[in-house]
Amino acid sequence: MMPKPSAKERILDAYQDILIEHGIGAITLEAVAARAEVSKGGLLYHFGSKEALLQGLIDRVGHLGVTDLDEARAAPEGVVRYYLRSSVTDVTQDKAMHRTTLAAMRLIGNEEAVDEAMRAYTHNWRDLLAEHVGDSVLADFVGITGDGLYLRAMLGEDTSHLLDDFIAILARLGI
Amino acid sequence: MMPKPSAKERILDAYQDILIEHGIGAITLEAVAARAEVSKGGLLYHFGSKEALLQGLIDRVGHLGVTDLDEARAAPEGVVRYYLRSSVTDVTQDKAMHRTTLAAMRLIGNEEAVDEAMRAYTHNWRDLLAEHVGDSVLADFVGITGDGLYLRAMLGEDTSHLLDDFIAILARLGI
DNA sequence: GTCTATAGGACGATAGAC
DNA sequence: GTCTATCGTCCTATAGAC
Numbered sequence: 001m002m003p004k005p006s007a008k009e010r011i012l013d014a015y016q017d018i019l020i021e022h023g024i025g026a027i028t029l030e031a032v033a034a035r036a037e038v039s040k041g042g043l044l045y046h047f048g049s050k051e052a053l054l055q056g057l058i059d060r061v062g063h064l065g066v067t068d069l070d071e072a073r074a075a076p077e078g079v080v081r082y083y084l085r086s087s088v089t090d091v092t093q094d095k096a097m098h099r100t101t102l103a104a105m106r107l108i109g110n111e112e113a114v115d116e117a118m119r120a121y122t123h124n125w126r127d128l129l130a131e132h133v134g135d136s137v138l139a140d141f142v143g144i145t146g147d148g149l150y151l152r153a154m155l156g157e158d159t160s161h162l163l164d165d166f167i168a169i170l171a172r173l174g175i
Numbered sequence: 176m177m178p179k180p181s182a183k184e185r186i187l188d189a190y191q192d193i194l195i196e197h198g199i200g201a202i203t204l205e206a207v208a209a210r211a212e213v214s215k216g217g218l219l220y221h222f223g224s225k226e227a228l229l230q231g232l233i234d235r236v237g238h239l240g241v242t243d244l245d246e247a248r249a250a251p252e253g254v255v256r257y258y259l260r261s262s263v264t265d266v267t268q269d270k271a272m273h274r275t276t277l278a279a280m281r282l283i284g285n286e287e288a289v290d291e292a293m294r295a296y297t298h299n300w301r302d303l304l305a306e307h308v309g310d311s312v313l314a315d316f317v318g319i320t321g322d323g324l325y326l327r328a329m330l331g332e333d334t335s336h337l338l339d340d341f342i343a344i345l346a347r348l349g350i
Numbered sequence: 351g352t353c354t355a356t357a358g359g360a361c362g363a364t365a366g367a368c
Numbered sequence: 369g370t371c372t373a374t375c376g377t378c379c380t381a382t383a384g385a386c
Contacts, residue, residue: 007369023285024199028361040362042370050362106284108329110198119330137340144337145316148323154283155294162319165312172348182351203379215380217352225380 008046011036012056016103024106054111061104061117064097069128079132080142080175081167083125087146089153090160105154122147133175142175183221186211187231191278199281229286236279236292239272244303254307255317255350256342258300262321264328265335280329297322308350317350 005013014035018026029050033043047053068086075082086098101121107114122143130139145166152159180188189210193201204225208218222228243261250257261270264277276296282289297318305314320341327334 020284023282025285029363030361038369039371041364041372044363045369045371048363109195109281110200115330119332122327122330137337138344140337141320141341141344144323144327144334144341145320146323147326148319148321151322151326152297152319155290155297157294159319162312162315166316166319169313169316169348173344204381205379213351214353216354216382219381220351220353223381 007036007038007042008056011038011043011046011053012060015053015057016099019103019106020099024110054107054114057100057104057107058113058117060100061121064100065121065124068097069124072128079128080170083129083142083146084149084163084166084170087149087153088159088163090158093160101150102153105150138173138175142170145170182211182213182217183231186213186218186221186228187235190228190232191274194278194281195274199285229282229289232275232279232282233288233292235275236296239275240296240299243272244299247303254303255345258304258317258321259324259338259341259345262324262328263334263338265333268335276325277328280325313348313350317345320345 011032014032015027018031018035027050029040029043032053033040036043047056072079072082072086077085086095089098089102101118104114104118108118109115125146126139126143129142130136133139133142149159149162186207189207190202193206193210202225204215204218207228208215211218222231247254247257247261252260261273264273276293279289279293283293284290300321301314301318304317305311308314308317324334324337324341
């Protein structure tokens with residue numbers, strides 16, 4: 001069920017992990033290779049340059065983003081609840097998209113391609129939220145509330161204790 | 176009224192500008208010095224190292240943060256409105272704290288001292304909002320809405336068109 | 351207080367063995 | 369597919385003139 005991931009996936013995981021734990025400044029080919037338990041040469045066989053590594057993360061944002069929206073549509077708890085729940089970080093949050101998003105956020109403003117991928121992701125969510133909330137402005141409002149929770153996650157805060165209260169507040173707005 | 180800023184201030188402004196426009200990857204002593212119109216040696220006279228430059232930005236977050244909260248307390252429009260307005264980016268937004276915050280956000284996750292300064296700033300705002308909203312959870316909610324708007328600003332989006340609608344939504348919650 | 355020049359180190363990427 | 373070794377570049381920081 002959980003076989004050892006391929007070297008390529010391990011390398012991308014290592015890239016994410018270092019971004020989340022130490023930030024963009026700690027990203028060197030050597031550090032990523034060491035964490036993925038390959039040599040620098042081994043890394044460069046799979047990703048021909050540092051930029052290829054970045055593109056790998058962007059592709060992951062795209063693929064996992066689609067999966068995430070599909071899961072949201074099918075979630076018994078409903079789209080809004082699913083969205084807010086996946087926006088908070090708590091000790092047990094280990095969803096793949098959550099880690100990929102946190103890693104990508106560390107690169108915002110550094111690479112235009114990352115900014116664009118993140119904008120696309122937030123806008124896709126906005127559209128899905130609009131379908132389920134029935135109001136364009138309220139959809140923006142819920143979307144941006146989730147973004148705020150993500151910013152706090154980026155700062156290392158655990159916001160899970162706010163989740164139920166926030167859902168109750170949105171319920172008062174008819175959401 | 177607006178004399179030419181001292182070299183030290185110009186250097187810190189240049190540091191911020193490059194962070195906002197090109198990200199942490201574009202920060203080199205040479206690039207900052209060029210933008211501030213001093214030489215590399217001139218820069219290093221005022222800030223003895225790259226880390227000193229970072230500390231300068233952190234200090235600015237602290238000082239401007241205090242000023243910002245004071246202005247919010249005195250704002251005729253009220254604290255909540257002031258907060259949301261200063262969280263959106265539009266073409267005319269040139270408040271000093273806004274630019275400093277956007278620059279500091281580019282460094283989140285890279286330097287623990289930055290994360291701490293940003294957490295302190297958001298928590299001070301939360302406390303002020305709680306005084307004026309009268310409810311702890313609602314204060315967190317408004318605070319995080321502003322954070323979400325800031326994240327969008329970080330992505331290069333203009334969210335000013337949402338401001339009035341968001342204020343109206345909060346009014347429905349008795350805020 | 352501001353400059354030029356350069357030492358010294360870190361990093362990305364290539365070459366080639368296995 | 370994975371490794372070691374190495375080259376060339378870019379960057380921080382220092383030294384010292386003005």
